[in-house]
Amino acid sequence: MDGLSVRIGSLLLKNPVMVASGTFGYGEEYAQLIDLNKLGAIVTKSITLKPRLGNPQPRLWETQGGLLNSIGLQNVGLATFVDEKLPYLQKYDTRIIVSITGESVVEYCQLAQALKKETFDALEVNISCPNVQHTKKGLFAQDKDLSYEIVRKVKRLSRKPVIAKLTPNITDIGIIAKACEKAGAEAIAVVNTFNGLAVDIKTKKPIFSNIVAGLCGPAIKPLALYKVYEVKKAVNIPVIGMGGIMDMNDALEFIITGATSVAVGVGNFVDPKIPLNIIRGLQNYLNSNQYKNIKQIIGSLEC
Amino acid sequence: MDGLSVRIGSLLLKNPVMVASGTFGYGEEYAQLIDLNKLGAIVTKSITLKPRLGNPQPRLWETQGGLLNSIGLQNVGLATFVDEKLPYLQKYDTRIIVSITGESVVEYCQLAQALKKETFDALEVNISCPNVQHTKKGLFAQDKDLSYEIVRKVKRLSRKPVIAKLTPNITDIGIIAKACEKAGAEAIAVVNTFNGLAVDIKTKKPIFSNIVAGLCGPAIKPLALYKVYEVKKAVNIPVIGMGGIMDMNDALEFIITGATSVAVGVGNFVDPKIPLNIIRGLQNYLNSNQYKNIKQIIGSLEC
Amino acid sequence: MLQAKCRVLANSLICGNFFKLVLQNKSIAAQAKPGQFINIRVDKGQDLLLRRPLSIYLAKDDKLEIIYKVVGRGTDKLAQVKEQEKLDVIGPLGNGYTLTAGKALLVGGGTGIASLVFLAAALKTKFNSVPTVLIGAKSKEDLLCFTALEKIGCAVKAATADGSVGFHGLVTELFREIVAIFSTHPSMVYACGPRPMLRELVRLCRHFRIPCEISLEEHLGCGVGACLGCVVKGAKNEYLRVCKEGPVFKASEVIL
Amino acid sequence: MLQAKCRVLANSLICGNFFKLVLQNKSIAAQAKPGQFINIRVDKGQDLLLRRPLSIYLAKDDKLEIIYKVVGRGTDKLAQVKEQEKLDVIGPLGNGYTLTAGKALLVGGGTGIASLVFLAAALKTKFNSVPTVLIGAKSKEDLLCFTALEKIGCAVKAATADGSVGFHGLVTELFREIVAIFSTHPSMVYACGPRPMLRELVRLCRHFRIPCEISLEEHLGCGVGACLGCVVKGAKNEYLRVCKEGPVFKASEVIL
Ligand SMILES: Cc1cc2nc3c(=O)[nH]c(=O)nc-3n(C[C@H](O)[C@H](O)[C@H](O)COP(=O)(O)OP(=O)(O)OC[C@H]3O[C@@H](n4cnc5c(N)ncnc54)[C@H](O)[C@@H]3O)c2cc1C
Numbered sequence A, B: 001m002d003g004l005s006v007r008i009g010s011l012l013l014k015n016p017v018m019v020a021s022g023t024f025g026y027g028e029e030y031a032q033l034i035d036l037n038k039l040g041a042i043v044t045k046s047i048t049l050k051p052r053l054g055n056p057q058p059r060l061w062e063t064q065g066g067l068l069n070s071i072g073l074q075n076v077g078l079a080t081f082v083d084e085k086l087p088y089l090q091k092y093d094t095r096i097i098v099s100i101t102g103e104s105v106v107e108y109c110q111l112a113q114a115l116k117k118e119t120f121d122a123l124e125v126n127i128s129c130p131n132v133q134h135t136k137k138g139l140f141a142q143d144k145d146l147s148y149e150i151v152r153k154v155k156r157l158s159r160k161p162v163i164a165k166l167t168p169n170i171t172d173i174g175i176i177a178k179a180c181e182k183a184g185a186e187a188i189a190v191v192n193t194f195n196g197l198a199v200d201i202k203t204k205k206p207i208f209s210n211i212v213a214g215l216c217g218p219a220i221k222p223l224a225l226y227k228v229y230e231v232k233k234a235v236n237i238p239v240i241g242m243g244g245i246m247d248m249n250d251a252l253e254f255i256i257t258g259a260t261s262v263a264v265g266v267g268n269f270v271d272p273k274i275p276l277n278i279i280r281g282l283q284n285y286l287n288s289n290q291y292k293n294i295k296q297i298i299g300s301l302e303c
Numbered sequence C, D: 001m002l003q004a005k006c007r008v009l010a011n012s013l014i015c016g017n018f019f020k021l022v023l024q025n026k027s028i029a030a031q032a033k034p035g036q037f038i039n040i041r042v043d044k045g046q047d048l049l050l051r052r053p054l055s056i057y058l059a060k061d062d063k064l065e066i067i068y069k070v071v072g073r074g075t076d077k078l079a080q081v082k083e084q085e086k087l088d089v090i091g092p093l094g095n096g097y098t099l100t101a102g103k104a105l106l107v108g109g110g111t112g113i114a115s116l117v118f119l120a121a122a123l124k125t126k127f128n129s130v131p132t133v134l135i136g137a138k139s140k141e142d143l144l145c146f147t148a149l150e151k152i153g154c155a156v157k158a159a160t161a162d163g164s165v166g167f168h169g170l171v172t173e174l175f176r177e178i179v180a181i182f183s184t185h186p187s188m189v190y191a192c193g194p195r196p197m198l199r200e201l202v203r204l205c206r207h208f209r210i211p212c213e214i215s216l217e218e219h220l221g222c223g224v225g226a227c228l229g230c231v232v233k234g235a236k237n238e239y240l241r242v243c244k245e246g247p248v249f250k251a252s253e254v255i256l
């Protein structure tokens, strides 16, 4: 499967298919259903310094072709993650990308510092979680200076490759991507979920206690793909594309548009075999189209 | 049906259900299929000063639960509109909202000026069409100063109520909505389509010659609803909500969230009866829930 | 044009990947002209949003017949519809063929032949003269409507890409041979089929100076002329709507 | 836990709006314990994205049986699945009931009774003692599994909201009466049903100091513990996953 290996900065993946943060827990949950060794990388649920309780029910709501979620970043926190979750993941022959998120620049720094000595492959800096308020004005990833600052500081503190995960809820995602590139990010992950709302017409209340929730799934695919296109135009570092990827054709759309790697999110819930199906599909695609290497396709979009 | 009548600024509608710009032509096309007199209002295809050719094929592409379009504002132009299309619409007992769009502030002014003496009920200023480039940096509706300027000037030149139609492709739609309110807009129409991309994996080319296209339909409903929520929080003028409305329940979600009026877009293609079904549905809803007036529900969301 | 829920009287495989759908609706059938189409809502939900346009193959009494090929999700869903179910239909839509007296030659490829059968029958009724019909297909199994056309009384010639029946080659090559043989040129050519076939045919008709009408396909949005989604480039460099000005155009009106 | 395409051996209406689904899969059936569930992909497309969780009613040899009620789009789609089709199933999932010796009392409402039938059978096999079972329903027509439980040998009592059969009132009212009559309290209460029923039952069990296990429902995302979408508030103010720590919880573990 050598033709499938891709490079994300200094990080070499055996294939371009990852599982997206928050949709694959810490790996354990899916290990009984698929062979984790086959994945290009596993991105963990975003962790915070302290354990987080998360939001009250309901946390999920199906919409046409999509899923709204408002988990509220429930996670075990740094200490338990390092003690219990990371050792489990380390047993597997796949790349481990640890997603971190914080409520302040300081918290990101503390996380990066604390994780410095741990064994894993890259840090994904989630500055775009729609379920927690970052600044008074919005998300970190809606502010180019804060995005720059967080990525820069995390990069300085950590020896690992840093991936910046951006929000699509922005006028010009290219500006943020550029700031992250300048700050030293090895790659840009696009996209986190889109801000959405659902209303219970019986009670006249928002479905979610947090009012806003994040939309993912096939419904957002064309929107996510356009964001990948915009980011690719803005930066020279690799892009990790995601948003509604359900099969090989979806993955190819992202790769052609410029994604060096793709991630499956809610697709894992629909069918845990989707990531492996895509890997197999891409290999067959290379073979039957006489491509030696997936790199020949990445960013091959002819405009 | 008095309980259904709503007021958009100085404009009184017999019911809150409109058909959205660009999805209903100039009314003629659907007149054989539904009784236009029953509609709250008809918003015309956006017109420009000169006739516009529009974009090459393909102009439409189905996605999961949605439709990408890239019509490129093909329209008959001001003169033909006034001579041929407007007289036709004037025969009906419904509100006529003329949508105008331009490539410059001057063009909007010329349109407003030229339409001043014509008989219709309101102007919808489309500053958010994703299929044409407005400024070097993007759409007019992504720039609060330009949005203000256009609405202000159109308002001054025209004696009609002015509705500003905004783009959802923006970090904070509230800022633009506020600028339009300050400029004298009687109402805000939310939303135009979301920027999307589709790629033909066989040819490795974008499906659309313009690359970007606009996504509408049920896929965007939760996103559009959130934009209505944001605009409602920002302004005190009425909001006209649209984006994926396919039935009475969808319409109610928008109305509860704060839309004084709703518009059906791609729903007309799916089933031309949808607007009338919604009107009937709303009347039944009022009756069976002992509401005297739809105004009791508008913006009744309890957060 | 009207919208109606039509009962499905039959919906079954006829050959290869081709199905015949029989719908019941008197009003639509009564209005239907050769070359027009109906627009069917194939999904009651919102999974497949848009309707699917299909040409009218036969309209008689209260029956509307359609011949379609399963090519994607919509036609696949349609193929699963059972007898007695109801389908939401808008039609008849678009402009049909201009019926003119004289020695007509009809050229159809794939499911394109469907609307030409309706045309052949109408020409016979109106002028009591039967046209010659050329049918193109990949192979014998994909050859549609041969006997139906013979029943109307047409002289029918087939062209198959694999030579399994009739002329071995493209229907446009057969057309060229036939026109060369004819003592007088046909007075009118009517054609419906894939774009490359139409393009070549229009070129040949221009060469032989035979007037020609063609029926075009595009993916439709509204189907009634409102959305401008279905256009084809017109000869005056304007865009014409396939669903409204078409689907049948004079060859001279459009640029393929 | 495994993922498999399971053949549908039967899928038919049993009464009211309730269906019984019989699936064929030896491995899942062999692993299944009372209180566990399976997660079924009801839509092969992407219209309905998420799987639908359903409790195991019976697992024997290569057969898995489910009883479900049509309440929305997913269960409606499931009801249309035909014999011999295959369904993509993940299971068995979650933690089941703790099987303990003694005089058990089972309380089920609506389709909640399904998992209790499986439990009753398991208790009989393991301890050779049959539990008493109380079933709540709106009306006679909605009363599920009565005879199945009698066949196992259980003493079964019904409560219907309209009084059409058995006790006239809520099953929790029946529970209160029964417990008052019992010379000794049941050693354990197992319950599955709508949230209000469980809330009242837990209150009563706490009052009578009877240990109690309850099976909870939430809308699931992944079904395997990865997404944290399905939580319920735990007694220590933490959130517990219905799909992983549950669906069966000790009443003392959770706040309803
Ligand atoms: C006026 C008219 C009459 C017709 N008559 C007949 C008939 O009598 N019999 C018959 O079999 N067919 C007929 N067709 C064609 C028929 O409508 C299509 O085959 C059908 O709609 C395909 O639907 P689908 O969902 O099965 O395929 P889809 O999945 O929608 O599409 C099939 C293919 O078309 C491509 N495609 C999708 N959207 C677009 C777009 N916007 N632009 C370009 N390509 C696109 C897809 O990528 C795919 O390759 C007619 C079409 C028109 C316009």
Ligand SMILES: Cc1cc2nc3c(=O)[nH]c(=O)nc-3n(C[C@H](O)[C@H](O)[C@H](O)COP(=O)(O)OP(=O)(O)OC[C@H]3O[C@@H](n4cnc5c(N)ncnc54)[C@H](O)[C@@H]3O)c2cc1C
Residues within 6 Å of the ligand: A058, A059, A060, A061, A062, D037, D052, D053, D054, D055, D056, D067, D068, D069, D070, D071, D072, D073, D074, D075, D076, D111, D112, D114, D115, D216, D217, D218, D219, D220, D242, D247
């Ligand atoms: C562990 C477990 C075991 C179960 N066992 C059984 C069983 O044995 N038999 C049985 O009949 N049912 C059982 N259920 C319930 C069953 O899963 C649901 O009834 C089914 O998923 C509903 O799907 P639907 O698409 O038909 O309804 P939907 O259309 O999805 O929903 C029906 C109702 O639920 C509401 N709803 C939708 N999403 C949410 C959300 N995220 N949070 C809160 N409310 C929401 C909707 O508004 C609607 O009113 C079980 C559930 C769980 C979690």
Ligand SMILES: Cc1cc2nc3c(=O)[nH]c(=O)nc-3n(C[C@H](O)[C@H](O)[C@H](O)COP(=O)(O)O)c2cc1C
Residues within 6 Å of the ligand: A020, A021, A022, A023, A045, A046, A067, A069, A071, A073, A099, A126, A129, A165, A191, A192, A193, A216, A217, A218, A220, A242, A243, A244, A245, A263, A264, A265, A266, A267, D221, D227, D229
């Ligand atoms: C239940 C759920 C939880 C998520 N949690 C996180 C998270 O903790 N951190 C993060 O960066 N993204 C999170 N995401 C976003 C996904 O990683 C991904 O960006 C998004 O879902 C789009 O991809 P998809 O459409 O394939 O799901 C979450 C998504 C879902 C559905």
Ligand SMILES: Cc1cc2nc3c(=O)[nH]c(=O)nc-3n(C[C@H](O)[C@H](O)[C@H](O)COP(=O)(O)O)c2cc1C
Residues within 6 Å of the ligand: B020, B021, B022, B023, B045, B046, B067, B069, B071, B073, B099, B126, B129, B165, B191, B192, B193, B215, B216, B217, B218, B220, B242, B243, B244, B245, B263, B264, B265, B266, B267, C221, C227, C229
């Ligand atoms: C084919 C098509 C053409 C459109 N043309 C216009 C237009 O000219 N002016 C405009 O303001 N909006 C236009 N729109 C956007 C719609 O008015 C509406 O804002 C959008 O489609 C969202 O609503 P929907 O999801 O109900 O379709 C167009 C939409 C479609 C699908």
Ligand code: FES
Residues within 6 Å of the ligand: C219, C220, C221, C222, C223, C224, C225, C226, C227, C228, C229, C230, C231, C241, C242, C243, C244
């Ligand atoms: S399909 Fe809408 S104009 Fe032809």
Ligand code: FES
Residues within 6 Å of the ligand: D219, D220, D221, D222, D223, D224, D225, D226, D227, D228, D229, D230, D231, D241, D242, D243, D244
């Ligand atoms: S459904 Fe995902 S954790 Fe329970």
